[in-house]
Amino acid sequence: MKSSRAQRIRGILLVNGVLLLLVLIWLIPVIGLLVSSFRDRFDIQTSPWWAIFPHRKWEVVEKIDPRAQGVDASGPMTIHGVTATFEELRAGVTTPDGQRLQWIGNRRIGTIEVQDKVWAVNWKFTLDNYKQVLQGKTFVYTREDGTVVNIPGDNFYGALLNSVAVAVPSTLIPILIAAFAAYGFAWMNFPGRRLMFVLVVALLVVPLQIALVPILRDYAALNLNGTFLAIWLAHTGFGLPLATYLLFNYISTLPRETLESAFIDGASHFTVFTRLILPLSVPALASFAIFQFLWVWNDYLVALIFLGGDRNFQVVTMRLAAIVGDRGQDWHLLTAGAFVTMVLPLIVFFSLQRYFVRGLLAGSIKG
Amino acid sequence: MQYLERRASMELSPIARWATNLLRIALAVLIPLIAFFILYQGFLFLRAGNASKGTITVIAIVWGVGGVAVLYWVFNWLVEQLPIYWTTRLQPFVFVGPAMAILAWYLFLPTLRTLWISLFSKDGPPGVPLSLLFSSPGEFIALQRAQFVGLGNYVAVFTDRLMREAFRNNIFFWIGIATPLTVIFGLLVAVLADRSKFERFAKAMIFMPMAISFVGAGVIWNFIYEVKPVGSPQIGLLNAIVVGLGGQPQAWPAYTAISPWNNLFLVIIVVWLQTGYAMVLFSAALKGIPEEIIEAARVDGANEIQVFFRIMVPSIRGTIITVTTTVIIFTLKIFDVVWVMTGGQFGTDVIATQFYRQSFIARNSGYGSAIAIVLLIAVIPVMIYNLRRFGEQEAF
Structure with a gap:
């Protein structure tokens, strides 16, 4: 009896321990990004982000001028009771009492630092990275050696507005169109109904790459390239099969009696749809809305092709990818920029997670 | 409601009935025209992009989503003006039609078009007007043939080192x-x-x-x-x-x-x-x-x-x-x-x-x-x- 209890406790510990480890592994990349985005740009480059945790670090307590000590740097030298060559000192030599000696600078005019190992935390946080990324403000830094550096920022604020202007209609338009179609398929009778729905099901898994070249040609002919309308329609087209399929599955299961009594009262299809079906379908509409919103907000390929190179219309993913390409070492911009692109989807995601999960489960019938 | 309206119109004199019918037809033309005009103006405004970024964003959202809703409303209204025989036959296409049209334009036809383009060399099929096919089919086919490579692209896809x-x-x-x-x-x-x-x-x-x-x-x-x-x-x-x-x-x-x-x-x-x-x-x-x-x-x-x-x-x-x-x-x-x-x-x-x-x-x-x-x-x-x-x- 006792051994089985010990076994159970071990089991519980194992389950929770492994899971906690996995959660940590999943979280660390995001935490590293978030912490770094609040760190000073020089700190990001010179120390790892986990330096915010207490760690042991060498700190200079004394500087010795080797020439004043009268040592000869070309051979072994004895300082603070340690004998070492220049090369060894350059790499750092530990003294018997736990200090470290390090030669800084070149052989002739360098100094020797005496360092103590101390506990340290690097807790210098700033909002400058965000200001720089959002406002496109140029920051002027003066380095320790007196040189002045101009660091241009990036205009994420405009890209954020573009992303909103792209994502909101690209979410609502397909929902509206798909809801009308789903209602038509579920509650109306017309020739070609089955064939049309077969088309919807068949198009569920068609890769959107197949459409890019012809649609780009159409847009060029219609002079639509680089307009919001172009990208709304594209996202609508690519999201429509799944939207119609999901909404049909939901709307076709609504109780028949409710609708029939409305028709007897003389309501038209349009009234029944807007007054009855749409309000009843809110859970399904919300599921797809979150799905589509996250997909459009995070989309890179479709925006890249239809919004093109015009910087005024770039969405956040394009802006971020452009910084990765042009200034891939500017971690102060990249970390803050990445977090700016993530904030809105994360809020939507965590506040409406329930609907999102429901949509995933319903959509999993696909593929 | 509709039933009462119809009865009311039946009791009117023939001239009045003609007048209401005429008015209906006029409205049927006018309302879609007004709707299209307003939507087109919105499109032009957005494309000009003269206003501030925030304003454009808000107007784009209202125009895009509102525009789609208005289009559905207008077409449904039009169909409902028709005799009941036609209303029941056409209304399903008002509901399902737009979705099918977009699916056809964005996914179904592109599949066929991409298949067609894939049979041609670098620039795809030459942009020759289709009317040429009827006026001088020989020239049309010759122009197409000059760029046609058949399955050549597929052979390349499966043999190219980078593709492999x-x-x-x-x-x-x-x-x-x-x-x-x-x-x-x-x-x-x-x-x-x-x-x-x-x-x-x-x-x-x-x-x-x-x-x-x-x-x-x-x-x-x-x-x-x-x-x-x-x-x-x-x-x-x-x-x-x-x-x-x-x-x-x-x-x-x-x-x-x-x-x-x-x-x-x-x-x-x-x-x-x-x-x-x-x-x-x-x-x-x-x-x-x-x-x-x-x-x-x-x-x-x-x-x-x-x-x-x-x-x-x-x-x-x-x-x-x-x-x-x-x-x-x-x-x-x-x-x-x-x-x-x-x-x-x-x-x-x-x-x-x-x-x-x-x-x-x-x-x-x-x-x-x-x-x-x-x-x-x-x-x-x-x-x-x-x-x-x-x-x-x-x-x-």
Whole structure:
């Protein structure tokens, strides 16, 4: 009896321990990004982000001028009771009492630092990275050696507005169109109904790459390239099969009696749809809305092709990818920029997670 | 309401009835015209883009969403003005028509057009007016023929060295490694979370990357793979660990010496992103297994491992197949991560990056279209499976 209890406790510990480890592994990349985005740009480059945790670090307590000590740097030298060559000192030599000696600078005019190992935390946080990324403000830094550096920022604020202007209609338009179609398929009778729905099901898994070249040609002919309308329609087209399929599955299961009594009262299809079906379908509409919103907000390929190179219309993913390409070492911009692109989807995601999960489960019938 | 209106119009004198009919026709023309005019003005305003960014954003949203709603309302109103015979026949097409038109324009016809383009050389089929086919068919065909290469692009797709590399990566690394890893981790987390003390929290955290874009994930993981010269402190987590263990820092995804295994560093990113999806589906499926069955097995002396492999896995077989196919389809089209991390260099090219480079950078639409068709052919089995399942449904 006792051994089985010990076994159970071990089991519980194992389950929770492994899971906690996995959660940590999943979280660390995001935490590293978030912490770094609040760190000073020089700190990001010179120390790892986990330096915010207490760690042991060498700190200079004394500087010795080797020439004043009268040592000869070309051979072994004895300082603070340690004998070492220049090369060894350059790499750092530990003294018997736990200090470290390090030669800084070149052989002739360098100094020797005496360092103590101390506990340290690097807790210098700033909002400058965000200001720089959002406002496109140029920051002027003066380095320790007196040189002045101009660091241009990036205009994420405009890209954020573009992303909103792209994502909101690209979410609502397909929902509206798909809801009308789903209602038509579920509650109306017309020739070609089955064939049309077969088309919807068949198009569920068609890769959107197949459409890019012809649609780009159409847009060029219609002079639509680089307009919001172009990208709304594209996202609508690519999201429509799944939207119609999901909404049909939901709307076709609504109780028949409710609708029939409305028709007897003389309501038209349009009234029944807007007054009855749409309000009843809110859970399904919300599921797809979150799905589509996250997909459009995070989309890179479709925006890249239809919004093109015009910087005024770039969405956040394009802006971020452009910084990765042009200034891939500017971690102060990249970390803050990445977090700016993530904030809105994360809020939507965590506040409406329930609907999102429901949509995933319903959509999993696909593929 | 409508019934009363009709009765009222019947009791009117013939001239008055004509007048109301005329008015109706006039309105039927006028209202759509006004609607189109307003929408077109909105479009022009947006394209001019003279206002401030915020204003444009708000107007774009109102115009786009409102415009679609107005169009539906106008067309429905038009159809409802017709005699009831025509209303019942035409109204379904007001409801279903726009969706079908958009699907046809954006997915169905492009499939055929891409197939057609893929049979031609670099610039695709020549832009000859179709009227020429009727006026002088010989010249039309001759013009088309000059650019026609038949299956030449497909031969190139399957023999080109870069394409072979792309196929290898898609099949071996993305389908062969990324997909099973996603499924295994998803299943592991779902099973562990089900018995843990912090199920909701754990699931939310594993699920969270689903909300992050591939570009964002690319930045996050680039930061982990970041490399600094030997001697200076490593700010990337992976290289800090490697140096701490006495190794050499490397730019891992771009480390060609280990190619093609550097692909694994991209695979990790996608597993990190997609495990949440697999976990959610598995978790729901596991909760659907009746508790009694599992308890009965335990009473019979089965240990946890046996319960997992003999009872849980067979019960959720359907979900495992669904998740696996979804992830395979997804990894087949993988683009953003590779494009942002390596640009397809260092032996990390995939089918979709090749497609993008050929179609939009090299401007070789014939070849690019052939690649897109290959992608389509790869998903056709799933399409057939979906259609077959749909055919079994009673609803239609």
